[in-house]
Amino acid sequence: MRTIFQFGTCCRSLALLAVVAGAAALALSCATTSAYDDYGPDPILAGKGRLTLQAGGIPRLNFYVIDTATEKEVHADTPLQGAFAPSAFQASLVESNLSVDLDPGVYRVVVNTHIEESVELPEVEVRMGEETPVMIRVGRFQLIMVGGATRLPFMIMDYNMSNVLGRGMTTPDVRHFIVPEGHYKIRLENSSNGIDTQRPLEVSFGRITPIQIGTSITTEEPDEAADQ
Amino acid sequence: MRQQINSRIPGHRHQMSLVVLFSITASALGTTLASSAGATEALVIDRFGNRHDLSAIRIKDRTELEYYVGDERRKASFDHIQKFVVDGATGDEERPVKVHLRSGRVDAGMLFTGGQESSANQGFNASSSGGRAPTGVSGKTSLGPWLLSLDDVREVRFQHPEGEPAPAERPALKAAVVTTKGALFEVADLLLAKKQILRYSQNRRKMTLDLAKIERIQFAEYSSGQEDRQITITLWGGTAVHGSVNATVARYTGETDKQYARRVGAAVTGNMAEGLFSAGMHEIKLIRFHPIATEAAGATGANSSPSPAAD
Numbered sequence: 001m002r003t004i005f006q007f008g009t010c011c012r013s014l015a016l017l018a019v020v021a022g023a024a025a026l027a028l029s030c031a032t033t034s035a036y037d038d039y040g041p042d043p044i045l046a047g048k049g050r051l052t053l054q055a056g057g058i059p060r061l062n063f064y065v066i067d068t069a070t071e072k073e074v075h076a077d078t079p080l081q082g083a084f085a086p087s088a089f090q091a092s093l094v095e096s097n098l099s100v101d102l103d104p105g106v107y108r109v110v111v112n113t114h115i116e117e118s119v120e121l122p123e124v125e126v127r128m129g130e131e132t133p134v135m136i137r138v139g140r141f142q143l144i145m146v147g148g149a150t151r152l153p154f155m156i157m158d159y160n161m162s163n164v165l166g167r168g169m170t171t172p173d174v175r176h177f178i179v180p181e182g183h184y185k186i187r188l189e190n191s192s193n194g195i196d197t198q199r200p201l202e203v204s205f206g207r208i209t210p211i212q213i214g215t216s217i218t219t220e221e222p223d224e225a226a227d228q
Numbered sequence: 229m230r231q232q233i234n235s236r237i238p239g240h241r242h243q244m245s246l247v248v249l250f251s252i253t254a255s256a257l258g259t260t261l262a263s264s265a266g267a268t269e270a271l272v273i274d275r276f277g278n279r280h281d282l283s284a285i286r287i288k289d290r291t292e293l294e295y296y297v298g299d300e301r302r303k304a305s306f307d308h309i310q311k312f313v314v315d316g317a318t319g320d321e322e323r324p325v326k327v328h329l330r331s332g333r334v335d336a337g338m339l340f341t342g343g344q345e346s347s348a349n350q351g352f353n354a355s356s357s358g359g360r361a362p363t364g365v366s367g368k369t370s371l372g373p374w375l376l377s378l379d380d381v382r383e384v385r386f387q388h389p390e391g392e393p394a395p396a397e398r399p400a401l402k403a404a405v406v407t408t409k410g411a412l413f414e415v416a417d418l419l420l421a422k423k424q425i426l427r428y429s430q431n432r433r434k435m436t437l438d439l440a441k442i443e444r445i446q447f448a449e450y451s452s453g454q455e456d457r458q459i460t461i462t463l464w465g466g467t468a469v470h471g472s473v474n475a476t477v478a479r480y481t482g483e484t485d486k487q488y489a490r491r492v493g494a495a496v497t498g499n500m501a502e503g504l505f506s507a508g509m510h511e512i513k514l515i516r517f518h519p520i521a522t523e524a525a526g527a528t529g530a531n532s533s534p535s536p537a538a539d
Contacts, residue, residue: 064433078432112434116427120436137290153481159340160322162299163421164491167480182294183340189482196482205289 045101049126053098053111055136056206058178060097062112067105068123074107075100083114083168083177086151104128111136114177115156115166139203140176143168143186146214152195154188161185161198181205188213268306272365273383274376275318282367282374285384289366295325297337299490300422304329308395311385314339318379330394341378398424399520401439405496406514407507408450415498415505418515422497428459428471435471437461444516447509450475457509464519475509 044050055061064076077097109121119136126132143154156166156179165184168177184201199211267284268291274280285306287293292305293312310330316323325339365384366375388394400417401424407413420426424439441463448458456472463469475495479488496512498505 062433076431076433110436116434118434118436155480155482157487158296158301160296160299160301160338162296162487162490163301164480164483164487181290182288187482 041099044129044131047103047128048101049104049128050131051100051102051107051109051124051126052131052133053109053136054133055098055111055138058098058138058140058176059094061136061138061178064110064112065100065102066108066110068108069105074102078112080114080178083156083166084153086169086171102126109134111138113138113179114168115179117165117180119180135205137181137205138178139181139205139207139209140178141201141203141209141211142174142176143170143188144210144212144214145170145172146212147193152188152190152193154186156201157185157187159183159185159200161187176208179203186211186213269387270306270367271385271387272367272376272381273385274380275382276380277382280369280374280376282365282369285365285367285386287365287378287384293327293339295327295335295337295339297335302335302337304335306386307388309386311383312339313383314341314378314381323379329397330388331397333397339378341381398440401517401520403498403515403517405498405505405507405512406516407511408447408513409511410513413500413505415500418496418498418505418517420496426461426473428461428473429456430469430471437469439517440520442517444514445512446514447473447512450510453478454510473509477508477510 051065053061053063060079062078062080064078065074066072067074077100079097104127105125107124107126109124111119113119119138121134121136124132124134145152150170150172152170154168154170155164156168156177157164159182166179170188181203184203186199186201188198189196195213197213199213201209201211203209269281269283270285272280272282272285285291292303293309294301294303295312296302304327308329308331310328312325312327314323314325321340321342323339323341325337327335327337329335364375364377365381366373368374402414402416403418405413405415405418418439420439426437426439426442426445428435428437443462443464446460446462448460450457455474455476455478457475458470458472461469461471477492483491492508492510494506495509496505496507496515
C-alpha cells in the first residue's frame with residue numbers, strides 16, 4: 001500500500017516537473033524569437049508613456065501635442081494633404097501615426113481636420129510605462145462622382161448653410177475627408193458638368209459616409225433656394 | 229502531513245478568495261471612478277411629460293450641445309449648461325431651443341433634431357447619404373441603458389456637483405483696429421469669425437489662440453490676389469508667434485452672396501459708438517487689444533471715424 005502511495009507521489013512530482021519544464025521552455029522560446037520584430041507595437045521607450053489616438057479606424061491624422069506645463073509643442077505630425085489638394089488619395093496600406101511616446105505629463109492634443117475646426121483634448125495625462133488611449137471624435141466621408149466628372153471643387157458648410165467651413169476637391173481615386181463628427185452640408189456647383197447640388201452630410205465616428213453625386217442621378221430633389 | 233496540507237488549504241483558499249475579491253472590487257471601483265469622471269447627470273422630460281433621471285448623458289453621442297443662434301453655430305459643453313428647452317412642433321427637423329447657460333446667459337436659437345426620420349435604431353441606409361450620425365439622447369438609468377430620439381425631448385436639466393463654480397462668461401474685448409488705409413477704429417466686443425478665437429496656420433498646422441491672451445496682431449503687407457497673409461502675434465507675456473491667416477477675397481464656386489459677404493467682409497466684427505464694425509482680413513493692418521482690467525480707462529480716447537465697411 002505504501003509502495004503504491006509512494007509511486008503515485010513520484011508520478012505526481014514528475015508530472016509537475018514536466019509541466020514546469022514545459023512552461024519554462026515555452027517562455028524561453030517566446031523570448032528568443034523577439035516578439036517585437038514583426039507583430040504588435042514597439043515597446044514603450046524607457047522612461048516614457050505612450051499616447052494613442054483612437055479615431056475609429058482612421059490610420060493617420062494631422063495632429064500636434066503641446067505640453068500644458070510649458071506650453072511648448074512636443075510632437076507634431078502632418079502627413080495628410082489638405083482637402084483641396086487634387087492629387088491626394090486614399091492609399092490602401094498606410095502606416096499609422098497615431099501613437100507617440102512622450103515624457104510623463106499632462107498634454108493638450110489638437111487634431112486638425114479637413115475643415116477649419118479642429119478637435120482638441122485640453123488635458124491628457126500620460127503616465128510612465130503606460131499606454132493612454134484617447135478617443136478622437138472625428139469621422140470620414142467620401143464623395144463618389146458618377147458620370148465622368150472627376151476633379152471638382154466643393155464646399156463643406158454648416159448644416160444651415162450659413163458659413164463655409166472648408167473646401168475640398170473630388171478626385172478620380174478613392175479619397176476620404178476627415179471632419180469632426182456632426183451634421184454638415186455639401187455644396188457642389190459646376191456649370192460645365194451641369195452639376196448644382198447640395199447634400200446633407202452626417203458624419204459619425206467609426207464610419208465612412210458615402211455621398212454619391214453625378215449627372216446620371218435623376219432622383220435628386222430640386223435644390224432649395226439658397227440665401228442669395 | 230496530509231492534515232497539515234488540508235489545514236493549510238482552507239486558509240490559502242481564503243486568502244486567494246480575498247485577493248480575488250479585492251481585485252474585483254478594486255477593478256470595479258476603478259471602472260466606476262473612471263466612468264463617472266466627466267459623466268454628467270441630467271433630468272430629461274420627454275414630450276409626454278415623463279421624467280427620466282439619467283447618468284452619463286450624451287446627446288448625439290457627445291457631451292456638448294450644438295445649436296444655431298442666427299447664423300452662428302455654437303457648441304456648449306454640458307458643464308456650461310444649466311438646462312435647455314425644446315419648443316416647436318414634433319417632427320420638425322429644425323426646432324426652436326432656449327439654452328440656459330450657467331453663467332446666466334440665455335441663448336435662443338435653433339436645434340436640429342433630425343425630425344421624425346431620427347430613430348433610436350439608425351443604421352446604415354444605402355438609399356440616403358450613408359451612415360447616419362446618432363441624433364438621440366442616451367444615458368443610463370437605474371434600470372439600464374436609455375435612449376430617446378431628440379425629437380421627443382422637451383427639456384433637459386443638467387445636474388452639476390454642488391459647490392462647483394459656474395464657468396464665467398468671457399469678458400468682451402476692446403481693441404484698436406487699424407486698417408490698411410490707415411483708419412483707426414476703437415472696437416468693443418471684438419470677434420474674429422464670430423468667436424473670441426484666432427485661427428491661424430503655422431507650418432501646415434491649424435492653430436487656435438484665445439484672443440484674451442493676445443496683445444496685438446500685426447498683418448504683413450497685402451497684395452491683391454493674396455490668399456494667406458503673414459501675421460505676427462504678440463502675447464501679453466511678450467512672446468511673439470508667427471503664422472498666417474486666410475485672407476482670400478476669391479469667391480468659391482457655389483458660394484452665395486450672403487455667404488461670401490459673411491466669410492470675406494465680416495471676418496473681424498465688433499461694436500462701435502456709431503454702430504456695428506465689420507471688416508475683412510485683407511483690410512486689417514493692426515489689431516491692438518486693450519487690457520481687460522484697464523479697458524474702461526483706455527476706451528475714453530477713442531478715435532472712431534465712420535467705417536466704410538461698417539454695417
